[in-house]
Amino acid sequence: MRNITLSQAVNEALAEEMRRDETVFILGEDVAEAGTPFKVLSGLVEEFGTDRVIDTPISEPGFMGIAVGAAMTGTRPVVDLMFGDFIFLIMDQLCNQAAKTHYMSGGKLNVPLVVRTNLGATRRSAAQHSQSLHALVAHIPGLKVALPSSAYEAKGLMKTAIRDNNPVVIFEDKLMYNDKAPVPEEEYLIPFGVANIKREGSDITLIATSSMVQVCEAAADILAAEGISAEVIDPRTIVPLDEEALLKSARKTSRVIVVDEGHQSYGITGEIASRINEKAFYHLDAPVLRMGAMDVPVPFTPALEDLTVPTADAVAANARKLVSGEMIHAA
């Protein structure tokens, strides 16, 4: 199978869906000739023209609102939000409008749109261009949230998102745009709500999202060398969440660490850990651990920024403690 970058995978997904369905269009800042600052959309305006790859002013609430109205009336906009941090700017249109329209209309109006944006620190971009804010939108009923962890997922989830009749927010890891992974030539879609067991194991489960999947795979390698067998599971979408797959793994290994790049407090890790506690408690041999980003604004200097996100070594260290029983005594 060929290897392509995550960036190319997203580009292919958009191009294929735009060829398949004329109602699909892209709008956002510098999406046309510039192809976005990350060059993810390069080449699309040449094929589809500026009517379907629409450059907007720097007006995030405005173009988000326009996308909501367009989606309600028969098109399928893909909103390009240059940085995940800008989600605060579109919150009213995304959370008060797009997310609630179907419900408030008694099921009569639909909002089939996609917001594609990104997450991820350690790019030395400081506090307003480095956040992982997916928990904010996952909290709001009416929004689906996808977190691709490789080029393969990025393409399959994007195609599913565009065909979904609900608003979907996709967060790509901006540090992964140039990472290659095997991606089939032939068309495929990845259904929402189906977790992927990246690596089977028996001693401990590492539930990891997005950027943290590769971190946990690296941790699993470290642990394997020490004779600890770690299972790595990627939920791929957090709304809907494949709770059954996560519980099944927890029951099998009896130890779980949840790793996600959003801030640890009030975040995804706490939500998933809580569900495992509620539904697999009697199968557990240790408390479920959360590992998220530190609860600090992301610092600029590499000397500090690297301390704020979970690393393979840190995950492996916590896994060792759980497996050895140290955490039980600590509690």
Place this chain on the structure above:
Amino acid sequence: MSPAKKKTNTEDYLRMYRQMVRIRSFEDNANQLYLSAKMPGLTHMYSGEEAVAVGICEALTDNDRITSTHRGHGHCVAKGAEFKEMFCELLGKEEGYCRGKGGSMHIADQSHGNLGANAIVGGSMGIATGAALTSKYLGRDDVAVCFFGDGATAQGLMYEAMNMAALWKLPVIYACENNGYSEYTKTEEIAAGSIIARAQAFGIEAHQVDGQDVLAVNALAQRLVDRARKGEGPFFIELMTYRYHGHHVGDINREYYRSKEEERDWKENRDPIIRFRSWLVEEGLASEAEIEAINAEVKKDAAEAVEYALNAKYPDPSEVDMHVFTDVKHALA
């Protein structure tokens, strides 16, 4: 206007009159439902502003979209909604347009092109503009009208949306209902400079019109809608109007922000229904008896719809987590 034209348009004029009376009647009943504690929550009355919604919506077809506001019953009626489903929605009943999930502030008959009433002030500026983008994108000649109040001109979203509408020449008409008050504050205290100049700054053709004169509103709306269909939009209209009630039905003691004399003046001297009725009679388009017959018929329809809605059933509890997502029966956990 020639006498011949007036005659051929008699049906249209009488429909406009009836629609204005229907709005007033709906609001009078809604107010009674609130005062008698039969309606959950609060509601914002459109009484006094009828000529705005009717004058504009009579220039539209079902394919044209509107977005409405928290003060949205008038737009809903004017865009073709029925009393029965409206009162059911107001009372939270299953047969309401939104199955009781929207209520007064989100009431809309979606099948006639109403994209919903928005309870975030200025929240639908983008939505109406997006509906106009769809129209242009799909090569249709549908027009979108965004209703909002003077208070919404203070929201930044309006300027972002108008900028893009002007850049992309979208068939959208921004209809600013200037009723003189932004909730409990005079408009002059919240809006610096001129309101239409805001649109003109983007190169958008803007008009100010007497919002209590349904014929003037309708004539302007017809002209602008026709031009918007031909790609000459966007447009902006400031409609000078007045709300008879307070910000909402519970806003009763309001002398601290406006006088009773001012309210009386608008009601007695500028009421859109009284003015239009006099014109219809003076022009010989309807007799007093015919007008009274319309009034009586609307009153009866409203009373029957209220009675129906009071006795209608509430949605089943199983509906609480339905319609969170489409294509998914119950909410995703």
